[in-house]
Amino acid sequence: MPAEGSEMSETCSTDLVREAAAVWDAARAARPRVHCITNNVAQAFTANLLLAAGMIPSMTHAADEAADFAARADALLINLGTLDPERRAAIPRAWEAARAGGRPVVLDPVFVERSPGRLAFARACLARRPDAVRLNAAEFEALAGGPAGPGAVADCARERGLCLALTGARDTITDGARGLSIDNGDDVMARVTAMGCAASALVAGCIAVARDPVPGAAAGLLAFAVAGEVAGARSRGPGSFPAHFLDELALLTGARIVALARCDA
Amino acid sequence: MPAEGSEMSETCSTDLVREAAAVWDAARAARPRVHCITNNVAQAFTANLLLAAGMIPSMTHAADEAADFAARADALLINLGTLDPERRAAIPRAWEAARAGGRPVVLDPVFVERSPGRLAFARACLARRPDAVRLNAAEFEALAGGPAGPGAVADCARERGLCLALTGARDTITDGARGLSIDNGDDVMARVTAMGCAASALVAGCIAVARDPVPGAAAGLLAFAVAGEVAGARSRGPGSFPAHFLDELALLTGARIVALARCDA
């Protein structure tokens, strides 16, 4: 139990949580289109998660089509899983089309610690200045060359001029100036594939509505973590979790996020 | 509430519904093989839907294999999602193999309104004369150049000499001479990815058994809409829906279709 006066509080309703909750409600009403170039494993689950959240997914990774779809979407997700030549060709084209339309781009450098070629591609993507990067500690360490402590994450975000959304048992969202940590969630979330990948897509849709990466990323990850925590309590294991999770996400309101959020400002 | 004497009736058992119900029962017994060249997002769900319906799916989109699989199948589905170069090369080969064996081909021109390149490819597919096209209103409008009113859909089908299966809140099946509208379904079906794509595969399998596109497409879409309506009532949201849907489809009989169908002849 945190001491009185601690920065830590069991429930919190900081300004940023309230702002994120409002973004969530606005995103439900706005129904943004999110184009996702993501890996084979994540494509179906990501589309279902966006639909459950009221967003409109499109998922083609074909290089000849990616710019057309990105140009007609409100946000672009770039996930580096199953990084075959078709995706390597599609990513810069979609990125340019999104930027030409003033749309936000979110990068998910999945498993960059496992392949030097993928790591090099991720660095080239970072040089294009995404609005936000959603990643885990191992991926941060491979990209930043050092451990993912809170200070290092904030410094990296500030230096690169982007929002980092680092997920794990505790999620951290920061642009170096403003941020939030989230303690909601459930252990079973680590036993279901493509959860992080799908969270990144949700972040992209929320940033499109927020028009500001930090509250947008906070909205996406808060919704994700709160729905996951509620669903985890309803689930018998990793098999029954995804159905509960998508049902919860479809029912989730900003008010419920504020009520259930366990955050550090 | 429809006026007395209206064409509209709450429950109906027109000749075509009874014919479609008989096709459904025959398809369950015949267990047709359906080869699907479909998008990455839909591949797993489509295979599971065909298996739940008692059909035998195969799903390779590899150009070197597509003709071999299509030649050994009873029907071919061509879906234009994630239209990468491999699929662009596979589609004509599979189509020719299916035609050489006298097998029906169903086209699903998914999201053609989002990409001029995909629209051009869809037009080339239409020129090959598929037996049926399953699509939604936005896709129809992109292909036909005008709104998807009932008359326009029937005219388009008649002129092109094929069966159109237009899905939405109301489904319409027509070849310009004969047809049916279906009002069964549930709003949650629009919140689950690949539902339309999977319906197209079911239509392909039913046409193979019916050897006639209109009752075949009616069987597929009636089974889909009735199972969806029953499953929707059992579901808490889009997460729990797919499991209920596949369970219902696996249990569905022609008699139940006749009992539950809400159609317009």
Next chain:
Amino acid sequence: MPAEGSEMSETCSTDLVREAAAVWDAARAARPRVHCITNNVAQAFTANLLLAAGMIPSMTHAADEAADFAARADALLINLGTLDPERRAAIPRAWEAARAGGRPVVLDPVFVERSPGRLAFARACLARRPDAVRLNAAEFEALAGGPAGPGAVADCARERGLCLALTGARDTITDGARGLSIDNGDDVMARVTAMGCAASALVAGCIAVARDPVPGAAAGLLAFAVAGEVAGARSRGPGSFPAHFLDELALLTGARIVALARCDA
């Protein structure tokens, strides 16, 4: 009912079942990394099955990355579904990286009876001497040129110096010297896509821990069949089965395998 003194017994706890159950418990503790080059349909379900079993999946089929991932994994699965040029290029690279690190390789020659080109590729894979091959009767017959009787399977395994894991209503695991048949399971398992493909990945992870193909393959297929049988009894149909199945697999212990196994030594 088997006669007294029959080889057949309703429950059995042969040495090999006990050895396999110990492998299962060890695999749960060891959390092996399994790299899978598998087909589009199976990628998500296979990853979820490995995660439910406590293993760590990676799934890229990109030729430029496959060796990097295979080199960092404890086992490699090669599944020949959706065998596009990218996978054809990735498979030998991943195989060599796995072998260079002394890692086991499991081959799943899915649907080789449907495509001469895939069959030829499968033969080339067999010449590389995988540790185990997981397949069904139709695939065995296409590869071996004759029916999959118990004697033929054992002879084939002995001649080729590998472990065969043949699945169906009865599963057979043999290297020609030692083996086991498994009668657990449920008919619904044949109505869900990618079940065999995912079983092959589980076998790969268990062989990595067992460091011996026969008890490793027995552990993987026993866990699969026992969890499937329990889940089948809890399921209403093929839609509800996968969630129950993954939940059961996540809860399964070696002791429960020994208690529920119905095997022939």
